[in-house]
Amino acid sequence: MKGQEIVAARNINLEVKDGELFVLLGPSGCGKTTLLRIIAGLVEPDEGEVLIDGKVMNGVYPSDRNVAMVFQNYALYPHMSVYDNIALNMRVRRIPREEVDRRVREVADTLRITELLNHRPKELSGGQAQRVALARAMVRNPRVYLMDEPLSNLDAKLRVEMRAELKRLHRMVDAPIIYVTHDQVEAMTLGDRIAVMDKGVIQQIGSPIELYENPKNTFVASFLGTPPMNIVSAEELVGVDGLKALSPPGSLSGLSVGFRPGDVAIGDGPLSFDVEVEYAELLGDEVLIHAKRGSTRLVIRAASHTYAGQTSLRVRLDPAKLYWFNTEGEAIRQG
Amino acid sequence: MRHLRGHERVSGLEQLTGYLFVLPTFLILGVFVLFAAVYSLWISLMHYDPFFHTVYPVGLSNYKYVASSQLYWFSMLHALEYTGVVVTIQTFLAFFFAVLFNEKTPVSRFTRAIVFIPAVTSSAVISVLFIWVFSAQGLLNAFLVHLGVHPENWLESTTWAFPAIMGLNIFTTAPYFMIMYLAGLQSIPSSILESAELDGVRNAFQRFRYFYFPMLKFTVFFVVVLGIIGSMQLFDQVFIMTDGGPGNSTYVPLIYIYNQAFVFDNFGAAAAASFILFVIILILTLAQRRLISEVRWA
Numbered sequence: 249m250k251g252q253e254i255v256a257a258r259n260i261n262l263e264v265k266d267g268e269l270f271v272l273l274g275p276s277g278c279g280k281t282t283l284l285r286i287i288a289g290l291v292e293p294d295e296g297e298v299l300i301d302g303k304v305m306n307g308v309y310p311s312d313r314n315v316a317m318v319f320q321n322y323a324l325y326p327h328m329s330v331y332d333n334i335a336l337n338m339r340v341r342r343i344p345r346e347e348v349d350r351r352v353r354e355v356a357d358t359l360r361i362t363e364l365l366n367h368r369p370k371e372l373s374g375g376q377a378q379r380v381a382l383a384r385a386m387v388r389n390p391r392v393y394l395m396d397e398p399l400s401n402l403d404a405k406l407r408v409e410m411r412a413e414l415k416r417l418h419r420m421v422d423a424p425i426i427y428v429t430h431d432q433v434e435a436m437t438l439g440d441r442i443a444v445m446d447k448g449v450i451q452q453i454g455s456p457i458e459l460y461e462n463p464k465n466t467f468v469a470s471f472l473g474t475p476p477m478n479i480v481s482a483e484e485l486v487g488v489d490g491l492k493a494l495s496p497p498g499s500l501s502g503l504s505v506g507f508r509p510g511d512v513a514i515g516d517g518p519l520s521f522d523v524e525v526e527y528a529e530l531l532g533d534e535v536l537i538h539a540k541r542g543s544t545r546l547v548i549r550a551a552s553h554t555y556a557g558q559t560s561l562r563v564r565l566d567p568a569k570l571y572w573f574n575t576e577g578e579a580i581r582q583g
Numbered sequence: 584m585r586h587l588r589g590h591e592r593v594s595g596l597e598q599l600t601g602y603l604f605v606l607p608t609f610l611i612l613g614v615f616v617l618f619a620a621v622y623s624l625w626i627s628l629m630h631y632d633p634f635f636h637t638v639y640p641v642g643l644s645n646y647k648y649v650a651s652s653q654l655y656w657f658s659m660l661h662a663l664e665y666t667g668v669v670v671t672i673q674t675f676l677a678f679f680f681a682v683l684f685n686e687k688t689p690v691s692r693f694t695r696a697i698v699f700i701p702a703v704t705s706s707a708v709i710s711v712l713f714i715w716v717f718s719a720q721g722l723l724n725a726f727l728v729h730l731g732v733h734p735e736n737w738l739e740s741t742t743w744a745f746p747a748i749m750g751l752n753i754f755t756t757a758p759y760f761m762i763m764y765l766a767g768l769q770s771i772p773s774s775i776l777e778s779a780e781l782d783g784v785r786n787a788f789q790r791f792r793y794f795y796f797p798m799l800k801f802t803v804f805f806v807v808v809l810g811i812i813g814s815m816q817l818f819d820q821v822f823i824m825t826d827g828g829p830g831n832s833t834y835v836p837l838i839y840i841y842n843q844a845f846v847f848d849n850f851g852a853a854a855a856a857s858f859i860l861f862v863i864i865l866i867l868t869l870a871q872r873r874l875i876s877e878v879r880w881a
Contacts, residue, residue, distance in 0.1 A: 288777075288781060289781075290777050290780065290781075309785060310777075310780045310781045311780065311781055311782060311783035311784075311785060315781065316781065317777075317778065317781050319774045319777075319778060320774075321772070321774055323772065323774035323775050323777070323778040324775075325775060325778075325779070325793075325794070326775075326798070327797045327798050328797075336779075336782050336784070336793065337781075337782035337783050340782065340783040340784055340785075340789060340793075341783055384778075384782075
């Protein structure tokens with residue numbers, strides 16, 4: 249009756265430092281939430297160790313790990329008031345009533361939810377529920393904060409507000425925050441360091457700017473940045489003047505060229521080629537041109553005034569902003 | 584799509600469609616519940632002899648007759664005793680079963696199905712089966728002998744017949760109510776229980792105290808109300824297994840009503856007795872609704 253075993257995450261090795269906001273970034277189903285749940289102790293790994301402060305946590309009960317988790321749907325206790333939601337973990341630990349009260353009010357004050365303490369979760373807006381979930385985590389003074397897509401249930405405007413709030417909170421606590429998201433903008437704006445995951449494997453770890461400027465493979469390259477990096481097989485660009493001179497030594501076959509939408513300009517010159525325009529999105533002072541070169545789709549970001557609605561365009565690449573990838577999709581470092 | 588506001592009038596055709604959809608249910612309820620209830624209230628004020636078609640009003644004398652019947656109040660006392668024992672045990676047992684079988688393992692699914700079998704078996708079939716289980720050479724004694732308990736002829740003992748029927752009914756109704764609790768338990772999002780686990784809620788007692796019980800308060804209320812109504816209406820098992828005996832030791836209100844109507848042809852008294860029972864059940868239900876004021880959490 250046993251189902252097929254699925255390996256959600258393998259060979260993960262990472263270290264998170266004190267006071268760091270560490271983002272696990274990846275598409276849904278890449279294993280990032282599983283990793284978070286392993287750290288929390290909600291799932292025991294088949295192999296490997298989880299250490300907090302140098303102590304092995306395997307087999308330690310979740311509540312004894314002194315980690316706090318903020319869930320995607322907040323997981324507030326619907327039958328308890330906001331006050332009781334925040335106080336529960338201290339009550340089960342038999343902390344004296346006055347102490348509980350003091351700490352609940354303190355954290356409610358920090359997160360500006362004092363006036364909500366007597367409300368039930370169903371009476372809260374998304375942003376308020378989010379604050380309560382954070383308060384419930386903070387009140388315990390945990391050794392590690394784990395956050396599982398905490399902003400994904402909020403609308404766009406509120407998400408920006410809560411991002412700022414999270415930054416503020418992060419500065420107040422010393423404990424590291426491990427933050428799971430599939431939203432690369434969130435990862436870039438919040439993270440001190442990011443680990444990009446795909447198919448249960450960590451693809452690359454680094455600061456946001458490192459990952460953006462030196463992606464290790466096509467997955468990382470196309471996952472960070474909006475719109476994502478264009479990746480075109482070198483064969484589609486055969487004959488482009490000056491390309492061979494910039495390529496890594498050897499044959500062009502099997503290689504791919506990557507360039508960010510903003511690193512292509514409309515116009516003729518060296519490294520230029522023709523594309524067919526499919527459609528354009530006008531965003532105000534800039535325009536996103538969705539085009540095709542052979543069978544490959546690309547996006548070009550240009551100033552609005554430089555594009556007059558042509559159906560075919562000549563564009564040129566910035567020679568300093570090219571990325572080369574081998575057959576396996578790994579970046580080839582040059583120079 | 585047309586936007587419908589609260590007070591907006593619905594077109595005649597749409598109204599007709601709506602009524603047509605509820606018509607079958609209304610017909611069935613109307614004929615077998617509403618009409619029957621009103622008709623029996625009417626009968627309770629009549630001398631009613633269906634065989635000779637003699638019907639004439641007698642005022643409240645049927646009620647006087649029932650109210651002064653020692654057997655009726657004796658049967659009512661039995662019903663209360665039965666309700667107290669059966670509802671209490673089945674409410675807890677059903678909850679216990681539900682928590683026990685709430686896991687999603689193949690074993691728990693299998694055992695859950697087995698436990699549920701008595702709840703879906705016809706009460707008449709179960710009763711006939713249990714006449715044998717409770718008999719002198721029956722299954723129950725066969726077990727008890729091994730424990731050194733003196734065998735009893737359960738259904739023929741004035742001491743044990745009623746408890747035996749209680750036991751049988753707990754056996755069949757607890758799994759039925761287990762399903763209600765299970766539905767309630769499974770509607771609790773797993774992230775809430777995980778969050779609780781991180782908060783330090785670690786043993787079954789704490790989970791019960793802080794989560795299962797408060798979140799299932801409404802289900803508990805529901806199970807108790809249905810249990811009480813069901814207990815007051817106890818009939819089939821008694822009718823098949825003991826017919827109110829031995830002596831009057833298992834005499835319950837519905838046996839009284841049945842006997843008045845179909846044994847003594849006293850339909851007026853039977854109707855009056857039913858109406859009194861109805862009022863008592865109504866009062867009990869309303870009282871409970873009062874006692875538990877705020878029971879829903881979401």
